[in-house]
Amino acid sequence: MISERGRVVAEKGDQVWVQTIRETACQSCSARQGCGQRALASVTSGRANQILVENHLNARVGDEVTVSISESALLHASLWVYAVPLSALVTGAVLGQQLAPGSDSLAIVLASLGLGLGFWLVSRHQRTASSRFQPRLQGIENLP
Template sequence: MITEIGKVVALKGDRVWVQTIRTSACQSCAARNGCGQKVLAAASGGRANQILVANSVDARVGDEVTIGIDEQALLGASLLVYAVPLILMVVASILGHQWSGGHDGAAMLGAVLGLSAGFYAGRKFQRAGGKDYEPRLVRVNRVASENCL
């Protein structure tokens, strides 16, 4: 399970908004010059992210919590978002090129249609099994009311 620590900032019914701060391990990584994470961390400036998750551990506003997502769910979501559209784009481009007798315009149109179909299919698959791809609260690390003593 991939986890991240955050703070509950708001309640919304049976769900909570959890705020996390993007951190980067670039200072301790040997591959810092050849990695895109450093660029992403620099672009974000350490800004906070907020995510809405089901409140399965009875967290309250101000609690420090751990949120997590299963590695298999993350891998599946990555394949759905990246691989399916790209594979459909390549296949549709080849088919458009073949069916048109070698015209590049048909190949480009096929690529655009295949990519669009891939995004649409990915969205439909995600909605069908969306609960698997959502992060969830794993535990409350520190309760807000303990800090007031």
């Protein structure tokens, strides 16, 4: 499980908005010099991120909570978001080159259509499997 601590900043029905700041984890990481996450945190100046999670623990505004997502769900979602559109783009470009050798225009058109199809497939898959990829509240931290 990949976990992050945050604070509940708002309630929305059966869900809560949790605010997290990733920059704190970068200070203790041994790979901080070559990490893209650290570069991203420095660009955003440690700006807080907010995520909407189901509130099955009855957390209230101001509570410190732990939010987590499984590694397999993150990997699966990453593959869908990156690999599916890229594969569809490459397939469209190769198909365009096969149908009209020497003409790049058909390859460009089919690559664009493939990319659009890939994004559409990701969007459709996200709607049907969204609960599997959602972070979950793991616990409420005891505050002194």
